[in-house]
Amino acid sequence: MSTTMTEQFSKGLEDVVAGTTSICTINPDTETLLYRGYSATDLSQNATYEEVAHLLIEGRLPKKRELKRITKLLVQERKIPKPLIKVLKLIPLKSSPMDVLRTSVSFMGALEEARQYSIEDTKQIVYSIMAKLPVALMSWYHLSKGGDLPKVNKNLTYAGRFLQMVTGKDPSPLEEKIMNASLILYAEHELNASTFAARVTVSTLSDIYSALTSGIGTLKGPLHGGANEAAMELILKFKSPQDAITGITSMIEKKEKIMGFGHRVYKKGDGRSVIMKKYAKELAEMKGNQKLFEIAEAVEKTVKEKKGIFPNADFYSAVAYYLLGIPIPLYTPIFVLSRTAGWSAHVLEQLSDNRLIRPRAIYVGQPARDFSPIERR
């Protein structure tokens, strides 16, 4: 093994530069998240998810005409193929909704004629998948509970339609705004594990369906997307802020991980969490459930004091989702609906200047040895 390879090695690829991108960056000094140069937190306050999806996928904010087109496309393309409905009915009720999404994307790919897609084809497929995924997820969810998907209100935004598909009611303007902000804040995050997985997949000249399937499978883990569900389960264990302080202190003493805290890149704090905390507080006041917010704040304060670690995007998103009436098993799937825009932008960028992603490994196994016949083993 050459010294150079050993020197380059970093477990978990921490701080390894594995490519170039013009989609997203985290300013190393301010730790500000930028989507194509625009602050993600600003976008979350001023834009719709549809505009941000266009920004990520097409490379620029849409003009009015372009926004109208993509908004229409995301409504028009929402109908899921009949064979997919049959597949959804076969997925066990106890399955993870993440498996439902992964299977849905993979199955939609299997319904296409096997061929190479151009970049333009890929973009059209992306918008179609973005329109269909919430419908596939919520159709399965309602089917699994013995119900039906509520009739979709086409006048709502992408975020509002999702909430309406979950609760069966039109969301209030504040609820729609918060869901929209959350989708924007989750939409893209440079070379995180699932985006990297999607890029690796498409770098073999596989297709968008396979890349998104890889992305969803990678996001499922509790160290990545799964943290928002785990964070909520944790918060709900505590009956009061004092109970939270005691419980978290004991977890930290036992060196247990607190889900929804810490980040591989952000070390000073995660700006997305600041926005979601503000919204979780507003929602808690609106819904008359300040106690839940106070418990979450007690968890935050204790982790900060004892470990010096900040909440990441997942922590207060979880609180906001809970207050929006979204069932916990749907939290990570929401991340998928949002991140599909970011993954797709990366797939398109990879395809536009492709080189197979194929790193090396430092071998730590047995040295070369002779084959041993089975009688002598």
Ligand SMILES: CC(C)(COP(=O)(O)OP(=O)(O)OC[C@H]1O[C@@H](n2cnc3c(N)ncnc32)[C@H](O)[C@@H]1OP(=O)(O)O)[C@@H](O)C(=O)NCCC(=O)NCCS
């Ligand atoms: C996201 C995460 C994997 C980043 O990990 P990382 O960059 O490898 O950071 P490390 O695991 O090296 O953590 C450094 C130190 O902080 C501690 N730490 C990190 N996250 C922690 C957490 N959530 N709870 C308690 N301690 C934590 C580690 O135990 C380690 O402490 P030590 O130096 O005393 O051993 C990690 O913070 C984590 O597991 N968080 C919980 C899951 C989560 O919220 N994921 C969503 C990410 S957006």
